[in-house]
Amino acid sequence: MPLIILAVGIAFLFVLLVKFKLNGFLSLMLTCLVVGVAEGLPIMKTISSIESGVGGTLGHLAIILGLGAMFGRLMADGGGAQRISMTLIEKFGRKNVTWAVALTGFIVGITLFWEVSFVVLIPIIFTIAATAEIPLLEVGIPMLAAISVTHCFLPPHPGPVAVAGIFKANIGLTLAYGIIIAIPALIVSGPLYYKLVKNNKSEIPKGLAIAKVFKEEELPGFGISVTTALIPVILIAGSLLIEFFVPKNSYAHTFLSFIGNTDMALLIAFFISLYTFGFRVGKKMPELMNSTVEAAKSIAMILLIIGGGGAFKQVIVDSGVGKYVATLVVGLPISPLVLAWVITALIRVTVGSATVALFMSAGILLPLLAQTGVSPELMVLAVGCGSMFCDPPTDASFWMVKEYFSLTFPQTLKIWCVQTSIISIMGLIGVMVLSLVV
Structure with a gap:
């Protein structure tokens, strides 16, 4: 359910920006309120999350x-x-x-x-x-x-x-x-x-x-x-x-x-x-x-829009969506390096912040690292690759790219999110190749 709410929230943001041509900052503020309350945050806690974000x-x-x-x-x-x-x-x-x-x-x-x-x-x-x-x-x-x-x-x-x-x-x-x-x-x-x-x-x-x-x-x-x-x-x-x-x-x-x-x-x-x-x-x-x-x-408006992206990220973090995603994938029967990438990438897409994704996934994966004996250097890189995956609208860099390059919201999704996904996947491929020789 938390992921469905998040998906609906991003679709709501898309409609406000593309269909109604609402300003990016105002669209983000409305989306934060809707998603925060729908995810179970009290209304005053949602406002607090927006301010801190x-x-x-x-x-x-x-x-x-x-x-x-x-x-x-x-x-x-x-x-x-x-x-x-x-x-x-x-x-x-x-x-x-x-x-x-x-x-x-x-x-x-x-x-x-x-x-x-x-x-x-x-x-x-x-x-x-x-x-x-x-x-x-x-x-x-x-x-x-x-x-x-x-x-x-x-x-x-x-x-x-x-x-x-x-x-x-x-x-x-x-x-x-x-x-x-x-x-x-x-x-x-x-x-x-x-x-x-x-x-x-x-x-x-x-x-x-x-x-x-x-x-x-x-x-x-x-x-x-x-x-x-x-x-x-x-x-x-x-x-x-x-x-x-x-x-x-x-x-x-x-x-x-x-x-x-x-x-x-x-x-x-x-x-x-x-x-x-x-x-x-x-x-x-x-x-x-x-x-x-x-x-x-x-x-000036670029700063406001980036701040709105930060608010969206904080609402998602405070609602616990990132932790929910992590619990879904831990224990999957796949390579520890791939699992590290998957966990980090999913947290990145749901939470937005690459830094939050890095630290959350590192804490989850630390016991796994000790059990498997996989190269800690490659594990660092697998987590780093995952943190770049599909930079979402909840991250400030998404809005920096959009505004500085005068892109529409759909263009930014199509160009920037795909580019960061290519970087992330290419990195994972490189990590897996290196794991065969080091």
Whole structure:
């Protein structure tokens, strides 16, 4: 019954968005109320879940998306995004630009959270599409594939690291195995997958579109452009490396941890971009601040919709649907690795949050790991693959992809949910192949 209610709730959301053309945030709020009460939550508890879901989601994402939008706007208005995109096109050629974007996304995504990778790369994606007159999805699909495979397969991302700690897996081996399965998953779910969805139309959202195409002599250098764009990557990667080289109780460790914090790294990058893409080329503070205000305005509704997705997730979590799903599949006569993937994937689809799915399934599977003697590194990757399956409307990233690529709700289901499912299934295939040789 809980799964039937959830399915009806998602269908209700679909009808509100597609049939009645209701705003995404309002549609999510109504769906949360209906599903919460139908799943047995008291009405006041449902409201509490909605509030905590919005707050919990935006508490994590509002600063990242806000600073990311401002940083990206300065990079676009200052010509930095155009310089990077033109250089990629020149070096790789128009025919290979999807591969260039996939490689760039993979390198950036290794150290950054999915959301940070997204906001760092999206202005470059927009600029490539606008200046080279390339369909937005042609460069967007490979970027999404790259940052998604790194997020679910590769330490030092928090999900794989946390599950590795629970399963007592070797981080180095997990990373090595993860790279082996991530590369084919990226190729299939990125450049190759685009060929299946290329007929779908996608546009750069108003307010985030490139306002000006610069002449060659007006553009900043490639070195300063790419260095500024990679500042968050450098700072966050540095904060990870210090764990191995700097004593934990030292002032240096505290300072480097501080500037390598996701929020601080983006804030520092923003202030540096004020100089590199602003003061350095003669722009005044009022002009730069006007750009940041316009950037903030452009993502206001996106933030609300993402918050609504977080509310939907929290209602599902608090109603206990995830635990109900787990009890249905434990004990099935299948490989422990496949079972780990199935449990995590089902929790992911019902609950929405990849993080919740990771931790719930890890707790369920820990006794199984001890009984079977299966490789803990492969078990980490099986759980990670499952957490990427069919990213549902209860997850914030679903709405980020929908809004930033100006997709309809059915398009997002057809394109993004299928893409994440391909990544997940390709990962599972890779895990099973590795299990035959390690």
